[in-house]
Amino acid sequence: MNVLIIYATGTVTGTIFDNTDINKIPIGCYYLASYLRKNNINTELLYFLNMSDCDYILEFIKKYNPDIIGFSSFLFNHKFLMELTLKIKEANPNIKIVLGGIHATILHRELIEEHKQLDALLRGEAEKSFLELVRSGFKEEAMQQINGLTWRHENMVFVNPDSIPTKNLDEFPSPVHHGFNYNFISTSRGCPGKCTFCGAPKISGRLVRLRSSEHIYKELRELKYTYGVSYFEFMDDTFCANKTRVIDLCQRIIDSKLAIQWHVRNRVNFIDWDMFQLMKKAGCVQISYGVESGSQRILNALNKQTKTQQISEAFALTKACGIKTRMYIIHCGAMENIRSLISNIWTITKCYPDLILLYQLQIFPGTQLYDTAVEQGLIEKDIWKRQSHVTYPSGNPLLFDILHKFITVFYKLTSMSQRLFNKRN
Ligand code: B12
Ligand code: SF4
Numbered sequence: 001m002n003v004l005i006i007y008a009t010g011t012v013t014g015t016i017f018d019n020t021d022i023n024k025i026p027i028g029c030y031y032l033a034s035y036l037r038k039n040n041i042n043t044e045l046l047y048f049l050n051m052s053d054c055d056y057i058l059e060f061i062k063k064y065n066p067d068i069i070g071f072s073s074f075l076f077n078h079k080f081l082m083e084l085t086l087k088i089k090e091a092n093p094n095i096k097i098v099l100g101g102i103h104a105t106i107l108h109r110e111l112i113e114e115h116k117q118l119d120a121l122l123r124g125e126a127e128k129s130f131l132e133l134v135r136s137g138f139k140e141e142a143m144q145q146i147n148g149l150t151w152r153h154e155n156m157v158f159v160n161p162d163s164i165p166t167k168n169l170d171e172f173p174s175p176v177h178h179g180f181n182y183n184f185i186s187t188s189r190g191c192p193g194k195c196t197f198c199g200a201p202k203i204s205g206r207l208v209r210l211r212s213s214e215h216i217y218k219e220l221r222e223l224k225y226t227y228g229v230s231y232f233e234f235m236d237d238t239f240c241a242n243k244t245r246v247i248d249l250c251q252r253i254i255d256s257k258l259a260i261q262w263h264v265r266n267r268v269n270f271i272d273w274d275m276f277q278l279m280k281k282a283g284c285v286q287i288s289y290g291v292e293s294g295s296q297r298i299l300n301a302l303n304k305q306t307k308t309q310q311i312s313e314a315f316a317l318t319k320a321c322g323i324k325t326r327m328y329i330i331h332c333g334a335m336e337n338i339r340s341l342i343s344n345i346w347t348i349t350k351c352y353p354d355l356i357l358l359y360q361l362q363i364f365p366g367t368q369l370y371d372t373a374v375e376q377g378l379i380e381k382d383i384w385k386r387q388s389h390v391t392y393p394s395g396n397p398l399l400f401d402i403l404h405k406f407i408t409v410f411y412k413l414t415s416m417s418q419r420l421f422n423k424r425n
Contacts, residue, residue: 003043003134004066005033010080010388011052022076027235028101028125030131030175035127035179045180051081054087058272063089068096068134070122073103076388077181082115096138101110102203106366107384108150112157120151120355125189125202127172129163144325165189169211174219181227187211188236188305196368197330197361202418208238213249216267220253224260226313232262238289240270243269247275250282250357261285268306268314276321286354288319288326294347295340298332303368308347315351327353329401332361333393334378341399345406356407361392 016182024058025047044064048206061069069088071081085097104111105123112118119138122129129148136142140153142323148163166172169189175182188211190205223229240246253260263286264279276284289311296308318325329344341343348356363370365384369392373379380394394400 001041001065001068001134002064003036003041004064004069004401005029005045005072006043006047006061006069006076007041007072008048008080008084009050010058010077012050012076015339019050024184025182026340027175027182027186030180030182031127031172031186032070032100032130033383034135034173034175034178034180036131038173039131041231045073052083054084057084058091060086066095068098070098070100070130072101073099074101075384077389078103078111078384081115081387085115085117088160096120098130098133100130102199102364102366105203106199106364109157109159109358112150112152113270115396116152116154120149123148123164124205125165128166138198165207165209167209169209170215172331174215174222175391176222176226177235181223181229181234183223183229185216185232185234187216187234188238188241191237193237193305194303195305196301196372197363199364199366202366208241209419210242210245213245213252216249217252217256218290220260221256225257230260232260234262234264237265238270239264240266240272243272243275247278249279250284251370253282254278259283262421263288265290268310271314271317273317273321276318276323280321280323284323285383286324286326288328289314290328291347291351292328292330292346294329294333295343298335298340298343301332301335302330308343311347312350314354319352324354325351326355326357327351329356329358329403331358331400333391333392335361336395336399338399342402344403348407356410358404358407360394363390363392 007029009022012019012022029045032042033045037282046060073081081099088095096116098120099111099118100122103123108121112121120133122133126148129146132146133149136146143149143151144160147161149160151158188208190206190208191200191204192206192208192269220232224261236238261283264284265288268289268291291311292302292304294308294311299308315325327348363373363379373392374381379390383390
């Protein structure tokens with residue numbers, strides 16, 4: 001049995017997306033491939049970045065003679081995936097086509113009903129269910145038993161019960177054990193948050209599950225000594241949520257003199273002086289905060305469950321510990337007004353981040369924001385079928401322009417003062 005897992009972006013141009021992020025292979029694909037390899041399934045992971053030449057991809061696929069191809073789906077690539085999978089099925093109807101990832105999880109029923117080339121979709125985390133599907137040989141009786149599976153049989157669509165996310169994440173092998181070289185590290189799954197713009201809990205649920213510090217440390221060590229990776233990005237929002245685990249991991253890195261540098265994402269409510277001090281010692285060079293807005297009204301509208309006061313405290317503490325800061329701001333289109341603009345400018349000035357990333361609010365199917373926007377008549381329910389990204393309706397474009405210009409000038413001034421400071425010292 002030959003399995004291919006494919007991450008194909010299509011051509012990403014003319015969107016507000018930053019291609020550098022889109023061109024990063026999702027770590028979930030590595031996990032799926034590793035779990036199959038661990039279970040002796042012949043598996044390859046292919047990626048086709050920023051290109052939409054289906055014939056080229058088809059030729060490439062032929063070389064692997066796959067029985068099953070699994071695609072990782074997002075809103076931004078789903079239109080391309082439907083075109084590509086149709087061509088694959090036309091070229092070889094025996095290949096079973098499976099879709100997984102966030103987009104498939106949310107829109108499984110619509111996708112399988114409308115796209116006859118899809119044989120099955122797996123909802124949620126899928127290491128175990130994908131293995132079961134591969135082993136089922138797509139036989140009806142076996143497929144009925146697979147949780148999280150939406151499938152087609154003789155023109156009928158079946159939606160099996162949801163799968164239960166695996167509690168012990170250490171059960172899954174680190175992808176580095178199975179031949180993958182990467183620097184993104186996922187240390188937890190699940191999020192208790194209810195941010196209106198985020199679909200994450202739909203994939204991994206609200207219960208936070210943590211990998212052990214020992215398991216993470218072994219992964220870092222193996223990546224460093226096998227592939228020479230010395231800069232890592234911890235991807236989860238909740239990395240700092242469990243202080244004991246962070247301290248234990250840092251201590252292992254320090255004691256073993258692993259000599260790595262790393263970057264984490266954090267929430268402004270998970271801050272601690274001792275923890276940050278040790279993180280700095282263990283090689284943490286930057287903390288990114290999903291601030292989203294300096295306006296409490298907007299934070300409440302996004303249900304971010306943070307206070308503006310916590311934002312300035314988090315930045316002050318991080319800087320005091322000698323760690324660089326990155327601030328993510330979301331411009332919320334029609335929700336913005338002159339007061340929120342001033343609040344954003346004030347927050348940036350007060351927090352003085354080393355880097356600011358400004359995004360426009362996106363609306364993804366499956367999020368509360370999407371449902372509300374449909375109810376309010378701001379977007380059509382099936383807009384996702386036509387568009388690869390949906391931006392929250394814009395209000396006064398001047399508000400975005402002013403914020404954007406302010407950030408540009410802020411950068412110029414801060415880098416100038418940084419240069420002067422470096423010269424004097
Ligand atoms: C970390 C992260 C990133 C990192 C990814 C780093 C990396 N190399 O993996 C970066 C910053 C690069 C990133 C980029 C983007 N991201 Co992002 N990201 C996340 C985040 C916070 C965690 C993802 C993660 O690592 N999960 C852990 C892994 C193990 O799980 P997983 O990837 O979901 O994979 C599992 C299942 O989905 C499933 N699965 C996945 N693929 C497949 C394929 C098959 C065949 C099967 C059967 C199953 C399956 O099985 C996997 C194993 O259990 C999620 C939110 C979340 N918590 O899910 C957003 C999220 C996935 N990102 C999102 C977006 C929009 C993007 C970008 C488009 C943003 C941009 N402007 O560029 C790009 C997309 C490209 C990409 N490569 O991911 C959205 C997607 C929404 C949507 N409906 O499309 C999410 C859900 C956040 C949100 N706003 O709601 N992201
Ligand atoms: S944005 Fe972050 S904190 Fe909010 S629900 Fe998504 S993953 Fe959780």
